Amino acid sequence: MSALPATPTAALDGVLQRHGHYPTELLQILIEAQDLEGWLPAPTLTHIAQSLHIPRSRVEGVAGFYSFLYTQPVGRYRVLFSDNITDRMLGNAELMDALCRKLWIEPGKLSEDGLVSIATTSCTGLCDQGPGMLVNGRAIGQLTHRRINEIAEMIRQQRPLELWPAEYFQIGDNIRRKDSLLNLDMKPGAALAAVIELGREGWLQEVQKSNLRGRGGAGFATAVKWASARNASGEPKIIVCNADEGEPGTFKDRVLLNSYADLIFEGMTLAAWAVGASEGFLYLRGEYRYLLPQLEAVLARRREAGLLGRNILHEPCFDFDIRIHLGAGAYVCGEETALIESLEGKRGTPRIRPPFPVTKGYLGRPTVVNNVETLAKTCLIALGGGEAFAASGTAQSAGTKLLSISGDCAAPGIYEYPFGVPIARILEDCGASDTQAVQVGGAAGVCLAGYEFQRRIAYEDVPTAGAFMIFDGSRDLFDVARAFVHFFAHESCGFCTPCRVGTSLLQGFMDKLADGHGAKADLADIDWLDRLLKNASHCGLGSAAPNPVIDTLQKFRPAYERRLVSLDFEPAFDLDAALAEARQLTARDDPGAHLHTHEEEEK
Amino acid sequence: MTKQFLLDGQPVPFEDGQTILEAARKAGHYIPSLCWHQDFPPHGSCKLCIVKAAGRHVSACATPAKEGWEVESNTPEMNGERRGLLQMLFVEGNHFCPSCEKSGNCELQALGYEYEMLTPRFRHFFPERPVDASHPDMLLDFNRCIFCELCVRASRDVDGKSVFALTGRGIHKHLTVNAESGRLADTNFSKDDLAARICPVGVILPKGRGFAVPIGERTFDTETIRSKTLKEEES
Numbered sequence: 001m002s003a004l005p006a007t008p009t010a011a012l013d014g015v016l017q018r019h020g021h022y023p024t025e026l027l028q029i030l031i032e033a034q035d036l037e038g039w040l041p042a043p044t045l046t047h048i049a050q051s052l053h054i055p056r057s058r059v060e061g062v063a064g065f066y067s068f069l070y071t072q073p074v075g076r077y078r079v080l081f082s083d084n085i086t087d088r089m090l091g092n093a094e095l096m097d098a099l100c101r102k103l104w105i106e107p108g109k110l111s112e113d114g115l116v117s118i119a120t121t122s123c124t125g126l127c128d129q130g131p132g133m134l135v136n137g138r139a140i141g142q143l144t145h146r147r148i149n150e151i152a153e154m155i156r157q158q159r160p161l162e163l164w165p166a167e168y169f170q171i172g173d174n175i176r177r178k179d180s181l182l183n184l185d186m187k188p189g190a191a192l193a194a195v196i197e198l199g200r201e202g203w204l205q206e207v208q209k210s211n212l213r214g215r216g217g218a219g220f221a222t223a224v225k226w227a228s229a230r231n232a233s234g235e236p237k238i239i240v241c242n243a244d245e246g247e248p249g250t251f252k253d254r255v256l257l258n259s260y261a262d263l264i265f266e267g268m269t270l271a272a273w274a275v276g277a278s279e280g281f282l283y284l285r286g287e288y289r290y291l292l293p294q295l296e297a298v299l300a301r302r303r304e305a306g307l308l309g310r311n312i313l314h315e316p317c318f319d320f321d322i323r324i325h326l327g328a329g330a331y332v333c334g335e336e337t338a339l340i341e342s343l344e345g346k347r348g349t350p351r352i353r354p355p356f357p358v359t360k361g362y363l364g365r366p367t368v369v370n371n372v373e374t375l376a377k378t379c380l381i382a383l384g385g386g387e388a389f390a391a392s393g394t395a396q397s398a399g400t401k402l403l404s405i406s407g408d409c410a411a412p413g414i415y416e417y418p419f420g421v422p423i424a425r426i427l428e429d430c431g432a433s434d435t436q437a438v439q440v441g442g443a444a445g446v447c448l449a450g451y452e453f454q455r456r457i458a459y460e461d462v463p464t465a466g467a468f469m470i471f472d473g474s475r476d477l478f479d480v481a482r483a484f485v486h487f488f489a490h491e492s493c494g495f496c497t498p499c500r501v502g503t504s505l506l507q508g509f510m511d512k513l514a515d516g517h518g519a520k521a522d523l524a525d526i527d528w529l530d531r532l533l534k535n536a537s538h539c540g541l542g543s544a545a546p547n548p549v550i551d552t553l554q555k556f557r558p559a560y561e562r563r564l565v566s567l568d569f570e571p572a573f574d575l576d577a578a579l580a581e582a583r584q585l586t587a588r589d590d591p592g593a594h595l596h597t598h599e600e601e602e603k
Numbered sequence: 604m605t606k607q608f609l610l611d612g613q614p615v616p617f618e619d620g621q622t623i624l625e626a627a628r629k630a631g632h633y634i635p636s637l638c639w640h641q642d643f644p645p646h647g648s649c650k651l652c653i654v655k656a657a658g659r660h661v662s663a664c665a666t667p668a669k670e671g672w673e674v675e676s677n678t679p680e681m682n683g684e685r686r687g688l689l690q691m692l693f694v695e696g697n698h699f700c701p702s703c704e705k706s707g708n709c710e711l712q713a714l715g716y717e718y719e720m721l722t723p724r725f726r727h728f729f730p731e732r733p734v735d736a737s738h739p740d741m742l743l744d745f746n747r748c749i750f751c752e753l754c755v756r757a758s759r760d761v762d763g764k765s766v767f768a769l770t771g772r773g774i775h776k777h778l779t780v781n782a783e784s785g786r787l788a789d790t791n792f793s794k795d796d797l798a799a800r801i802c803p804v805g806v807i808l809p810k811g812r813g814f815a816v817p818i819g820e821r822t823f824d825t826e827t828i829r830s831k832t833l834k835e836e837e838s
Contacts, residue, residue, distance in 0.1 A: 055765030055768070061770045352665045493776075494775070497648065500695070500773060500776065501695045536650050536684060
């Protein structure tokens with residue numbers, strides 16, 4: 001075994017100590033261990049494995065799973081450009097290219113002096129103020145060429161991030177329309193006091209009356225989930241708040257976490273009261289790590305106020321506390337069983353269901369996983385009662401929904417509407433014109449064409465976790481679908497064959513069309529892959545992955561057909577493109593170094 | 604009265620807790636699999652055992668049978684999907700059957716024949732996966748890995764060594780060994796481990812032995828994987 005330099009070992013042991021040497025803390029330990037040197041050298045993994053008494057292969061397996069963990073050196077300045085379609089529409093590619101040129105590096109590679117590395121990352125949840133980036137985990141929005149110039153200069157001068165202009169890191173809430181939730185001005189503890197008054201059973205009945213359904217997209221009845229966990233055997237029971245908001249185009253949880261954290265933590269405690277849970281986790285996506293200090297401060301304040309900890313609000317036998325668990329760049333961890341695996345310090349691979357988390361979740365215990373918005377909404381029910389909550393929205397979709405609106409509109413941001421609001425009304429409110437299509441529910445959602453704009457946001461019509469991306473007449477819907485296909489291929493966990501290979505194959509077909517080698521036979525293969533992914537995938541990621549292609553092929557077929565060069569078959573292999581590496585190695589790009597021009601000359 | 608479900612129209616009896624795959628094979632009906640193994644809990648990753656139960660696609664290995672279910676398995680639709688999954692497994696790795704020591708004993712190859720896979724259909728990925736010949740007794744040829752995790756599970760749960768694990772994600776997922784050097788020789792792996800014998804394809808192979816049985820006389824050269832599996836089930 002190779003020895004570590006003295007200082008990192010001491011610091012590393014401090015990290016291990018802080019996490020009690022628990023293997024369940026492995027992901028947290030790796031995140032913090034990486035902070036020490038910027039990446040995870042092989043001896044660090046070995047040391048962690050030895051200290052936790054777990055196989056090194058398991059540590060390596062986890063370190064290799066998450067996008068934000070690096071087992072190869074990265075720059076002291078690690079720049080990640082957000083690469084959602086909305087970032088692309090705002091010109092992120094040109095900005096990244098400009099930064100790379102100014103700093104003399106290639107995307108995805110480390111500069112020779114180890115100073116900087118630049119790459120792209122999945123949607124960072126800054127679509128209302130894009131193009132966005134993360135620099136060493138800190139979010140910067142509203143990138144312009146001017147900002148890029150300044151950033152290049154500061155990196156060159158090696159100026160510490162703390163000394164960068166503060167306005168860079170200001171992430172606004174951009175709340176444009178408030179309804180019951182965003183208007184709620186609750187004194188911390190008020191909802192809790194109300195439900196303690198009701199008793200556990202009475203509180204659960206109120207939630208049932210409210211018809212509250214999960215805001216993460218699937219729409220499962222919250223009261224049923226809570227009751228199942230309450231009735232399941234096994235202690236202690238667990239409440240998890242799913243703040244792994246990875247769906248491209250969604251950023252409402254970012255705003256709730258930033259400005260309504262008390263509602264979220266109070267909602268978790270309300271759930272704990274109903275379920276009889278004593279441990280809580282907030283699973284915070286790595287992209288939102290910059291929110292961690294303020295969230296910890298809210299938790300500390302709530303403990304101080306007797307709203308967390310033992311005997312909450314002096315109620316005997318009401319013990320509950322919350323820990324924040326960081327993700328590290330893995331969309332699949334938004335799937336609840338993958339999230340639980342990740343909480344246990346493992347690779348975020350979705351489990352076989354059943355058993356469902358409400359009976360066997362975190363460490364085999366009954367576990368409730370709720371979306372951030374769902375939990376915040378329970379405060380409304382606690383304060384106003386279940387019937388009042390059920391009175392707004394539609395019969396099957398009670399209450400309001402937060403929408404994260406981005407893309408081609410005058411006023412992107414957060415809009416809270418009662419369920420049942422028509423798409424056309426939303427488009428009008430946010431100042432969208434010449435709208436060609438709207439992607440509702442993110443990459444996994446549905447692409448709506450103009451003739452569908454009278455449809456409504458509701459579980460029974462157009463369900464959504466909150467993303468609402470607008471594309472006007474100037475956009476090519478093939479590019480949109482292709483961006484989402486790339487996203488799914490990048491985020492597939494790789495567990496099951498159809499998703500692991502199928503998303504990459506689909507990406508290959510979309511790239512083939514984009515490169516001008518498409519044939520009609522490819523559309524048939526795309527169709528076939530779409531069906532197999534939908535049918536055979538292990539979890540929702542794989543079965544949702546073909547959605548953007550299925551929708552756009554059906555509704556915007558000309559965007560595909562105009563890319564076809566042949567009605568029959570066309571090989572994907574491009575002999576001239578295959579020579580690119582040879583051209584790069586010989587530093588040639590003259591006509592003679594290209595196959596087709598060479599052939600033409602001979603003629 | 605025993606419970607039963609219908610598999611392709613034929614009644615299959617089952618006991619509570621039995622999966623569709625277990626009950627079907629016991630009753631003499633073949634459902635294919637690669638990642639499933641009778642001595643381990645279901646894994647459900649290869650998806651070769653996919654069936655349509657009550658109209659929904661499910662993994663037969665991981666789905667408990669239910670009274671009265673109508674299950675479709677040996678149909679053109681399901682077999683077409685299986686062929687597609689096999690084609691996917693072939694193009695994502697580097698499978699050169701004619702030069703593979705496991706040829707004729709390989710379950711992936713045998714299933715390719717069973718489901719009449721005549722072409723790879725898709726573009727080959729040609730991944731770069733260097734072999735590990737560091738161990739004195741065993742060779743690792745990662746080119747053929749299909750991520751069934753049988754070696755991972757056998758080494759962890761039976762051998763108690765955790766020699767193997769998966770790392771990376773998505774299409775970049777790959778097998779790794781329990782050593783900082785990344786070399787099998789630096790682990791406590793032994794040719795007598797269960798993990799040394801469990802690979803359904805040709806990743807983990809003993810050294811010093813080649814073509815002891817000539818091609819043409821190997822397991823699946825003389826018998827289909829379907830009949831071999833069902834025979835094993837009977838014994």
